[in-house]
Amino acid sequence: MIRIRDLYLNYPDGTCALKGVGLNISRGEFLLICGPNGSGKTTLLRTMSGLLKPTSGSIDINGFDPIRNSREIRTLMGIVFQDPDSQIVGETVREDVAFGPENLGLAPTEIDNRVNWALHKMGIENLAEKPCYLLSGGEKRRLAIAGVMAMKPQVILFDEPFANLDYQGIREIVTYMIQWHQEGNTLIVATHDVEKVSAHVDRIAVLQSGEIKISGNPEDLFKELPRFGVRPPCYVLLGGEKLSWLE
Structure with a gap:
């Protein structure tokens, strides 16, 4: 691959x-x-x-080159940075998770479905309308991952x-990783x-x-x-x- x-x-x-x-x-x-x-x-x-x-x-x-085929790569691949602040761009949690699917040119209904799915998957649906700057460090990390998940990369x-996660935060991230791996x-x-x-x-x-x-x-x-x-x-x-x- x-x-x-x-x-x-x-x-x-x-x-x-x-x-x-x-x-x-x-x-x-x-x-x-x-x-x-x-x-x-x-x-x-x-x-x-x-x-x-x-x-x-x-x-x-x-079959794609990351530089020459950037759009295809954005569809195939997602990256979660060490510092979640560096990839949070929306004013609210929902807007931030929607940013990636919007840039893929998806239909509004598909965008909403993906956003709701990613928020639920990461357990942050209750934060959907919360301003991103009010989130805790652990919440920002989960938001960053939700934004990648909404793109549904392979x-x-x-x-x-x-980095900078407590014991519970580490357990959550490892659990998500195992689940994604098991999904292929x-x-x-x-x-x-x-x-x-x-x-x-x-x-x-x-x-x-x-x-x-x-x-x-x-x-x-x-x-x-x-x-x-x-x-x-x-x-x-x-x-x-x-x-x-x-x-």
Whole structure:
């Protein structure tokens, strides 16, 4: 479904943020991209979604290029940013969730149906008419996810989704991720905090200094994480059985 080939991205100041990244991501896969802060995780997700133009290399998503086929990519793929404020554009919760479907040119009835469905799915239908600036941090995170859900993408990208969330907020996000994966969607989560989703992902890829260092089965690679500056799950450090954050 997604093929990334020899991807490079240089920022205007000369920083090489991505260095020959190559990845194949299958339809319906739950992929964890982990790495220390500054390793290029956010840059990779933004490049995959077409928000950044690579210096060289290629990205193919169901036959579409993120830069040349931006409309098709918006239909196929959604991204949830680390800071929900950066993607909230509506005055009220309902207006914000409707923004994406409106930009897809959908009929008003379909927009309303999608908005109501996404609000219900995220448990924020009671906040529909509330001004976005009055929302709590956790409510804003759920709103940002609802906005992506209303687009009904096949691929969902999460950039550090657990940042600044309390225990209950983390449990909610992990639960939503598991549900979407079970529904056949492709999930790509970029984080330095592998503990939260380690028991549920199909594969991990370790990014360091803009390069994919290793990629493969989680249970085979977790013990390798410390040499790349990433803390493995506690159950790996303690030599215990695989443990979900939800247990």
